Amino acid sequence: MTTSIVEKPKFYEGQTVEFMGGEGIIKNYRLEPSNWLYLVQMPMGAEPEMGKVSYETMIWLAEVDISPVCNTSRKMSSLE
Structure with missing residues (x-):
């Protein structure tokens, strides 16, 4: 029998993170x-002239592609 050890995730739901394209909030993992x-x-x-296509923009990213935002007290007002 083979046992595999899985490390727990480095980030958690609601945490603000940075990545190459900008920053965002972890919604799931x-x-x-x-x-x-x-x-x-x-x-x-800002809303473009032709209107918005959807309410939010989300992307799946690998753990190696994101890092925590150093100032965790900063909030992203447009997401609240």
């Missing part, structure tokens, strides 16, 4: 065979 994936919600920009 899941374990994939080789690493953790995080669903990150990005803040909405």
Whole structure:
């Protein structure tokens, strides 16, 4: 019998994180065979002239692609 050890996730729901495309808030996460994936919600920009397509923009990112925002007291007002 083989036992595999899985490290717990580095980030948690509601945590603000940074990534190459900007920053966002962790909304969910899941374990994939080789690493953790995080669903990150990005803040909405100004509404374009043609209107918005959806209410939010989310992307799945690997744990290696994100880092915590140093100032955790800072809030993203457009996501609240």
